[in-house]
Structures are given as structure tokens and as C-alpha cells.
Amino acid sequence: MGRAEERRARQRGGHRAAPKRRRSTPEAGAAPTAGGTPAKGRIRRLFTWKKILGTFLGCCLLVILGLVGLYLYVDVPAGNPEAQQQSNVYKYSDGSLLARVGETNRESVDLSKVPKDVQHTFVAAENKSFYTDSGIDVKGLARGLFNTVTGRGTQGGSTITQQYVKNYYLNQDQTVTRKLKEMVISLKVDQKETKEHILAGYINTSYYGRNAYGIQAASQAYYQKDAQKLTVEQGAYLAALLQAPSQYDWAVASATSKRLVTARWNYVLDNMVKQHWLDPDKRQAMKFPVPKEPKGAPGEEGQKGYLVELANQQLEAQLMRQEGISRNDAVQQVIKRGWTITLNIDKKRQAALEKAVKAEVTGKLDPKSRKVDGDVQAGAVSVSPKTGRIVALYGGEDYLKHYYSNATRQDYQPASTFKPVILAAALEQNATTQDGKPINADTVYDGTSGRQVVDHGAKVGFGPPNEDHVDYGPITVQKAMNQSVNSVFAQMGVDVGMTKVMDTAKALGMDTSGMQAVPAQTLGSMGASPLEMAGIYATLANHGEKVTPTIVKSAEQRDRSVDMPDPVGGSVISRTAADSVTSVLTGVVDDGTAKVSVASNPLRQGRQVAGKTGTSDENKSAWFTGYTPDLVTSVGLFGENPKNHNQVTLKGAMGDGRIAGGGPPAKVWAAYTFGVSGKAKFDLNTTQGAAVEPTPSLTWSQTPSETPSRTPSSAPPSTTSTAPSRTPSRTPTETPSGTPSSTPSRTPTGEPTGDGEITPPENPLNPDED
Template sequence: MGRAEERRARQRGGGRAAPQRPSGTPAAGIGPEGGGRAAARRAARPAKGKGGIRRLFTWKKILGAFLGVCLLGIGSFIVLYLVVDVPEGNPDAQLQSNVYKYSDGSVLARTGEVNREMVDLSKVPKAVQHCFVAAENKTFYSDNGVDLRGTARGLLNTLSGKGAQGGSTITQQYVKNFYLNQDQTVTRKLKELVISLKVDQRMSKDDILAGYINTSYYGRGAYGIQAAAQAYYRVDAKDLTVQQGAYLAALMQAPSQYDWAVASDTGKRLAQQRWNYVLDNMVKQDWLNAGKRQAMKFPVPKEPRPAPGRDGQKGYLIALANHQLEQQLMKDQDLTQAQAERLVEGQGWNITLNIDKKKQAALEEAVKAQLTSKLEPKKRSVDKHVQAGAVSVDPKTGYVVALYGGEDYLKHYFSNATRRDYQPASTFKPVILAAALDEDSRTQDGRPIAANTVYDGTSGRQVVDHGTKVGFGPPNEDDQNYGNVTVQRAMNASVNSVFAQMGVDVGMDNVMDVARKLGMDTKGMQSVPAQTLGSMGASPLEMAGIYATLDNHGRKVTPTIVKSAEQKDRTIKMADPIGEQVISREAADTVTSVLTGVVDDGTAKTSVRDNPQRNGQQVAGKTGTSDKNKSAWFTGYTPGLVTSVGLFGEDVSKNGEHVPLYGAIGEPRVNGGGPPARIWAEYTFGVMGDVSKFDLDTKQGAAVEPSTSPTVSESPSETPSETPSSSPPAVSESPSDTPSETPSQTPSQTPSQSPSDTSSSREPTDDLSDNPLLPNDQ
């Protein structure tokens, strides 16, 4: 095309002509690949939607937003810092009396006199000061009073509901103690942060440390290091050793749990671990010579001296009420144990207990009549070692209606009602049967386990697990052979060899799991055949809960002493003592039915069945006597009341060493069917009201012996005793009172004789005497 033609073309198209292309070059947009530069430009242009998102979230905008949030946070903190000032600190003014009431509203006790004496830091040895720094805040002398990372973590935990897991410096803890409170809220934590910064600027480190150790709670009602030194070691703060100081510093984490006088084995282990941690940190900080550290021994604290106003049973009732309220606060507010204890002790609570004043008085009187009035320590030295504990529970409500913790709280600080350091012995046997029934267990030769199932009751018979001996063969009391015996008769006579084999038949894991469901604290317990003898530790409170669950047809009962707790403008709602169904009703009711046989035809018949006050009341229960007669139990129940009574041999002059009860109260051997059952009967029959009967749903046998002599089907392990008796041996050896082969399911309406009539009869027990095959008491 010539220039003239190009001009004409431009004129026709109204624009400039396209530039000349070399020959063979395709026009833009119509090339062989279907696109030219315009198409390429269009293809390279990003999609409209994606471009919008990228324009919205550019790195500059993200950085700007982050900086904006930071500036907002800094600005907010500056405002908070300016607004929040250090308040007047006066913890003594915050402490008020706690009022404790019986269930009817009458006052039980009023406590709250503060055990505190402020001391100057110069009166506290430097090494002891370092104990607290090493335990709580190693950077105390160099930090600015706050742990920002720990506080941030605590705020996040509070917001997310994960609990009190944040860190705190000594300054922050002092601020909580002296200026604020223990509430786990975001507002309180932010105030704590600001006030701690200001306190660190205004006060010296020594003044802060002095304030901290003088306002902290150490347990035993002691606030401040001077009160704590006296409470635990009977010395002034100025005379504390490094070892003692390290223990007091360790207590800050969990005062009650680490108190040596009442701590469980786990608590003592944790206390020693914390004590070691404190001293090891002191070595790392060059505050303690490593050689001296290695030579240090744990300083066991002195026995407590309880506060006035808690004499008699009051102190035991208050201690359990405080503990259960603290547990509820820990659950509700995600507090640590130390924080919860501080929130309860002397903080103006109005606490109503479930304790029935009349039942409480009746239980105390029963213990006095059947035990303490008969003790003659000047005549029999063993009598000074006898301790009694008891807990009574309403199985329908779960309320603890009466409790006996010991002779006097001011004389014996450790509550026998809640202590877990003695074996429950054969009172554990019903748990084994409950597991068998609930699991629909069978013997190893395929027979269903029920009340009329027959076992070999040969004393010392080796327990067999599918043909293999497990190396455990407990003897029966007095090494008596029972030959072929039903489960019912084995429970009546407390035949150890039968329940040892039953435990393995059921599976010890299953047994311990059912024990946990029923209310036993099985943490750390091994699932071994020896547990069938009740060789673990348990308390009367615990055993009352287990039997109350059986009485309540398998619905879990958690014994609760606190009815209500109010403080100023808030009320704490306690958890419902009645829980879910943990074993089947049929299993629970069958155990109850079997346990009526123990009363009517077994180890408790003289003290309970033939008691003249019984008046036809239906009763279920079980005796227990531990290895070497160091404890004796009776836990029994009617449809409306469950009570567990324990007697414990304790030498208080030897740090609570467990000792045998042989010869106590003038009896050759203290059995569960003796004083414990007599205390139970006098108390229960005195307060029971109208006679009642169990409403049982059971199809597996109920306190009834088979009409013919039992025989054992082929065993997978070994044949029965070489000389089995043709029928089960009588439970009582009294010539005038042999048990019927077919006793009624209900107790006799007219007991044939009173306890005095049977004073010469000898009942079987489950005492294991000095059997070397069994584990020693712990």
C-alpha cells in the first residue's frame, strides 16, 4: 500500500493507519495461536476477585493493623496505669469470722481469730529468706516485679477457661495477698500487673519480701512466717534452720496437702520433692553450699496445735467442711489449692452443714458407751493406742449427717473419719462381688458368679489364673478350711480364699475399676490379687460412700458435709451428692441382699442381729479386721442410713506408727464384729425411726443357703480340698446357736437372744494375724 492509500485509509477510518508489517506477519489478535499483544495483555491481567483480596490484605496493611493493635494496647495500658493506683492494703481488716451451723440452723462454731504476728525481715535468717525466693521467683532481686510472659499466659488461660496456670512473681503474689484477692478474673489480673509495677518502683525488694512472707497463708490457720514457724516447729522465725525454711517455702504451693501431719503418702512425697527443689535452686543461685545441701535431712514438722474453739468434734466437722468448700471453689473458679484455702480460712463465710444435731450427739454417745468408757490405759497399755473414726450418711441425699473424728480435735488433730492410711480389710469384699455381678462374670470353668455359686474355701488355697498359680494363697481366719462353700456363706464367714479366687475370675482390673466407680480413690493402686483382702488404704468417709452407693441401688453417692456456703453477696452451689448409675441396680441390690446374711448368719450377728434395740429392722453390712489386727471395721446400712465405723491402732508418741490392737478393751482380739459393730448398732438403732425393709431387685440369690450340700464343678486349676466337708462349716462355733441352712431373707422379727446371752460364743472374723504371705500395713 502506498502513502496516498494510507492517507485515504486513515481518513476513512478516522484514525491513524496501522503500521506496516513485514510480509507474512499476522495481524494483532488474529495470529495462528489465536492472540496478539492485546490478548496477551488481557491474559496477564489478574482476575477481578483475586485482585480485590490482594489489595485488601497487603503486607503493608497487615503490618499497619498489627502496629495499630500494639499502639492500642500500649495506649490502653498507659490509661490503666494512670487510672489504677495502689490501694490501701490491710488484710487484717478483710479477715472475718466464719460461722458454721448445724442443718437446723443452730450455731455449731464461730472461728476466725487470726493467727498472725508480723516480723521484721531482719528477724528472718538470710538463708531462710533465700528459701522463699528460690521456691517462687529466682529472678526476684533483678526483675521489675512482674512476669509479663507468665501474666499473659494467665490472662489467656482465664479467657479460654483453662484455669490458673499463669506465672506470678513474689511481688505479684504479695499484691494479691495484701491489696487484692484470689479471684481468677481478667480485671483482677490486669490490676495486679499495674499495682505490682508500681509497688516494685515504690518499695525496696526487702520490704516486698517481708510483706510476702508475713501475709502468706501456710496452713494450720497460720498467716505469716512467725505463726508458721511456731505452728510447724515450735520456734520463732529468727531460729528457723535452712531445712525448716525450705519446708515452709514448699508449703506455699499446697498448705494442707503438704502438711506432714495430715498428708497422704502422695502428699508427703510431693512435699519432699518440693523441699528438694527449693534447696537445689538455692545451690544453683550460689546461696547454699552443695556439700551442706547433700548432708541435709528432711525436717519432719511437729504435731499441730489446733486453734481454740474447735474442741471435741467441732474441729473435725469444720476441717471437712472447709476442705469440701475449697474443692468446690477450685472446680468453680479454677483456683489452686493454696488459693482456695486462703479464700476460705477466716473470710467471713456462713456455712451450713448437713450434720443432724441429734444424730451427731447419738454417734458421740455410742462411741463413748461402747468404746472410750471401757478404755483403761493405766491397766492396759494398748488401750492408749485405740483410735475410733465414723461417718454416717443418708443414702438418698448423700448428706453426712454425723461424724466422729477422734477423742478431741485439740488432742488428736488427725481426723480418724477421713484418714486413708489403714486397710479396710474385708469390708472390701462386697466390692469384689459387685464387680462380678455387674460384669456378669463367670468362674474359670464357666459358671456364672452369684450368691449361690460354689467355691473351694480351703485355707491357703493357691489362686489360679486359667491353670497357672499366681503365687498368692491367703489363709482364712484361724486357718479354718470351709471346703465347698457358696459365695453367700463365704461372705457371711469372710472366707479369704474364696474372694481371692473370685477377684482373679472377675479380673483385678475390673474389680479396681468398679471400686473407683463406687467411690474409692484408686489412684496409684495396683490391680493385684492381694487387693482382694482390702490391703489398700481407705477412710470411713470413703467406705460410707461406697456402701451408700450400694444402698442407693447403684447410683453414685458422694458423701457431702456442706449444705450451703454464703459469703457477702455470693452463694456457692455445692455439687449434687447423688450422681449417675455406676453399677446396675440388680448388681447393687444383690450385694445388699447378700450382706444381710453377714448380719443374720455371719460375723456381725452377735453385735447387730441379736441387739435388743433392733426391733426387726433389716440390716446389711460387712465386718473387716486387717493384718496383725491393726484396724477393725464394721460398715453397715439400713434403707435410710449408712454408717462406717473403724478402729485403728496408732501410737501417737511414735509419729502415728500403726500398732496391733490385741488385748485392747480387755478383748483378746478386736474384731470388726466386736466394738465397731457394737458402736454401729447402738447408734443406728437409736436414731433409725420406723422399721424399714430393703426394696431389692435381684434374681441371683439373696441371703439364702442352698437346700442341699453344695458341690464344686470341675475346676480348671485344681480339685477341691482333699477332705472337703459334706456341708459348709457353721459360721458360729457356739453349741447353742448354729445357723440355719435356709435362713429367711429378712431379719428375725424377734431376736432369739441378747448380746449378753451370747457372750461366750465365738464368732469368725477375717483377722489375718501374723500371716507372712500378706503385705505389711503401710
């Protein structure tokens, strides 16, 4: 007896075989069919493993046959990248020509003229297996196809061969058809051409930013040398740039972008060490090669380059949103691709803004006599709050001389122009003071300079001084906004909650990424641009409905056009909160730090104006952001060393001593705005602030220990104001609960005002100091 038979005999011994189930007896719960066979049995027979396997193999065969057919059908086209480069035409809002940008900065070089180590930086950055692969990354391609089909955008992973094919033979469109063609052509190119030919084609057709196509143009643009003289460090930077050329350009990169490109640079060099292309000891000694200053292209002189740059950026951002493409692909689709881009820029207002800056700032600079005058940079953005259109922009002296746009730079503190955001947060959140009193324009705070901020009895370790260390004693929120009293708004920020303050800032349009919600932010210690501040104030002017300043009116390219998003969105704060802030800000103009430069300007002619001055720490920046009912404009002056671009003080510029926000920035604003704005009145839904009649009672946050010695009386409003002064008409009578000082710690030189306070001493060189 064989082993198998013995095993079956043992299994039978002592065990009864289970009776076979009748086929005709349906299982419990199974519905019998007409033929007596249960439905579940039919399903089992329908989906047998043999049929599933057969179906799968059949599908695989169809895919393979399809790919073979595609491979045979698709030919390698003739490369003609130069034909894809066409001039972009930029127009003013009225259709007249602003600029034509189209000369391609490209010069191909033989790979033998590029140092071997520099060649390796590109391989290490993009495709370590380049020298051994078949030209495609199957996983990356499958991922890209899936993301394209499902609308999830694009992802990296393409080989150098694929990127070369996309640059040289195809285009940047993100479609399934283009990706399949890319795969087939990449396979054929890899079989037909040498790796050296492909690598040369890749580095000679890629876009590096700064209007540079190809490694030779990039080498000149960033290091002012030929490609054959590049060092490994410099090559690694150029290789890192390809991931995001506009974002990673050191001259215009944000702090975050600088960290990212530095990390990318390190990644490239570390990969070279892993591939045994770079000695570890040499790698450790390498330092980041900061590139040289960029230069604008012909046709972009004056303000044109700044306008073109922002228009390109906004169009690229919209393409990224609409088509789910990467920033790099969006740049490739926009730069010199035959677009006709009409801007929202109003030619007359643009000319008026340039004239105002020249009259009040650049025309008064004399670097030969005053060295500090060579450090002054001006930037401004003007927006219609009802439409969100950027109608004028000033980016700097000249795009060919100062490549970095002062209108969009985010590296300077907005200082006290951030204070209205704190008040907006307080009103929107119905916030209360430490003793439970509602925060509004009439709330009285302790304006003692350096007063320690408290959070329910506990000191938070922050006590900012006021300008010139002036003690204001008990002071209303309205008056504190007028005089820009730091100690009041530092406490208010904690009363509201700094997280809520920063949330409001984000909702209004500030880029708060990477910012901490700490009390120091109440002084505007974060970075911001005139573009951002114009958007924030435009949202306030638009009664709380979000305004995203937009420079592109329309964009058309041959047979397609791009729909730009509506610059005006939904409500982000209530109308009452927004209008109340506007009402308070009219007091800054009529009775505060902007009075001399704005309220008293003879060109005002009864216009209602709201705004806020700002002067940063060490006087490195000075701002005025203000608005009439139909126009919002943010003006900033920035101290910048022209050699190393470090931030420096503005003190002494134009021979004016300290440069404050109520000085030159406010003068630029007034000279421009009063020449181009209408005379409409604010339509405000509020019962508080300087633009409405004062109410009879006041709310105290920290009540003084004694009644102020000088009884307030109503002061006459400014002769140029269109609204009454927001000055209390009676002495507060609430019982004091705290003991803040009501007497300034030093004797001011000014005369007492009608509200019982003493005006801080005026700067003899600049009476509008913030």
C-alpha cells in the same frame, strides 16, 4: 557499562521475555468482576504486607496506650489485709450454731529477724530472679490472662511481688480486671519499695496452713519456735508449703502429698545451691525436718474441728471446680473470709454417734492399766443414702488433742469390707468362674485356707489364709461372705479380673489413684477412709446410683453463694447388681460375723440390716460398715502410736484380746443406728442372696470330689431377722471336676450348722471375729 546493566543484558540474551498477561483477561477459574478485575486480585490488594504490618503496629500502639492509661489510672491502694479476715460461721442442718471460727493467727516480723538463708529459701522456691526483675513475669501474666479468659483455670508463674500484691492489696478473685490491676500495682510497688520490703511483706502475709498467717505464726505452728531460730531446712519446708498448705501439711498429708512436698523441699534447696546461696556439701548433709504436731484453734474443740475441717475442704474443692482456681487460692478464699456455712450434720444424730463411741469404745479405754488402750483411735461417718448428706461424723477423741481426722484418713486397710466390691464387680460384669459358671450368691467355691489362686490353670502366686487358717471346703458365695472367707474372694477377684474389680471400686467412690490391680487387693490391702467406705455402701444402698457423701448444705458470703454439687448422681452399677449385694450382706448380719453384735442386739426390733465386718492384717484396724434402708454408717478402729503415729496392733485393747470388726465397731454401729434409724424394709430387685427365698439349685465353681458327708437341711432363721436364712435346702448333685477338701484340716470346737459345714472355732474373747 555498569555491572547491573551487564547482568540485565546477559539475562536478555538468548531468552525471550515472557509476554505480559493482559489485565482484562481473567485467570482460569477466576470469576470476573463488574470492572473486569478478578476477585483474587482484589483480595491481594486488600491484604498487602504493608496493610497487615500497619494493622499490627496499630494494634500494638493501642495496647501500649491502653497499658499506659491503665498504669496512670490505677493507684496503689492502701493495704488492709486484716479487714479481709472475718469470722466464718458454721451451723447445724437446723440452722443452730455449731462453731464460729475467726481469730486470725498472725504476727508480722521484721525481715532482719529472719535468717538470711531462710529468706533465700522463699526466693529459691518462688522466684529466683526476684532480686533483679521488675516485679512481674510477663509470660506468666499473659498465660494467666489467657487461661482466665478461656476458662482454663490458673497457672503458676507469678513473681513474689505479684503474690505479695495479691495478698496485701487485692484478693484471690480470678478475673481479668484483678490480674491487670495486679500487674500495674506490682510494677509500681517494685519501683516504690525495696526488694527487702516486698519480701518481708510476702512472707508476713502468706497463708501457711494450720491457721497460720505469716512466717512467725507458721514457725510456731510447725516447729514451735520463733522465726529467727529457724534452720535452713525448716525454712525450706515452710517455703515449700506455700504451694499447697493444706495438702502439704506433714501431719495430715497422704503418702502422695508427702512425696510431693519432699520433692518440693529438695527443689528449694537445690535452687539455693544453683544460686550460690548454699554450700553443696552442707546441702548434701541436710535431712527433711519433720514438723511437730499441730494443735486446733479455740472454738474447734471436741468434734467441731473435724466437722469444720471437712466442710472447708469440700467448699474449697467446689470453688476450684467452679472458678478454675488453684487449691491454694481456694484455701485463701475460704479460711476466715466471712462465710456462713450450713452443714448437713443432724444435731441429734451427731450426739447419738458421739454417745455410741463413748459407750462402746472410749469409755472402756484404760491406758494406765493397759498400754495398748492409748493406741486406739476411732472414726465414723454416717450418710443418708437417698440424699448423700453426711448427717453425723466422728473424727477422734478431740480436735485439739488429735488433729488428724479418723473419719477421713486413708492410711488404714479396709480389710474385708472390700469384699462386697468384688462381688459387685462380678455381678455387674456377668463374670464366670474358671470353668465358665456364672458367679452369684449360690456359686460354690473351694474355701480351703491358703489355696493357691489360679488363672485358667496357672497359679498366680497368691494363696491367702483364712481367719485362724480354717478350711471351709466347698462353700457358697453367700456363706463365704457371711464368714469372710479370704480364699474364696481371692479366687473370685481373679475370675472377674482385678482391673475390672478396681474399676468398679472407683465407680462406687473409692480413690484408686496409685493402686495396683493385683490379687492382694482382694483382701482390702489398700488404704481407705470411713468416709470412702460410707460412700461405697451408700451407693449400693441407693440401688447403684452414685452417692458422694457431702457435709456442706449451703455456703454464703456477703453478696454471693456457692452452689454445691448434687451428692446423688447417676447409675454406676445396675440396680440388680447393687440390690443383690445388699441381699447377700444381710446374711453377714443374720448368720455371719456380725450376728452377735448386730442381729442379736435387742434394740434392732425387726430392722433389716446389711453390712460387712473387716479386720486387717496384724489387727491394725477393725471395721464395720453397714446400712438400713435409710442410713449408712462406717465405723473404724485404728491402732496408732500417739508419739510417732505409726500403725500398731489393737490386740489386747479394752481387755478383749483380738479386736475384730464384729466386736467394738459393730457394737458402736448398732448402738448408734438402732437409736436413730427408721424401720423401713429394703426394696430389692433381685432373686438371690440372704434377703430372698433360696432357689432350688446351686452353681459350683470348683466341685468337690465327693458329696459332703453331712446332708444339708434348712436351718431356722435368726429370731431377730426379717428375712429367711440363705441356707441351701438340698445336696448339690453336679459331677465333681476338682478335688478340694471338704473336711476342715483341724477339728473345730463349734457344732455343725444346717448346711453341712462346720462353724469355725469362736474366739473365747470375741465370738464375732472376722
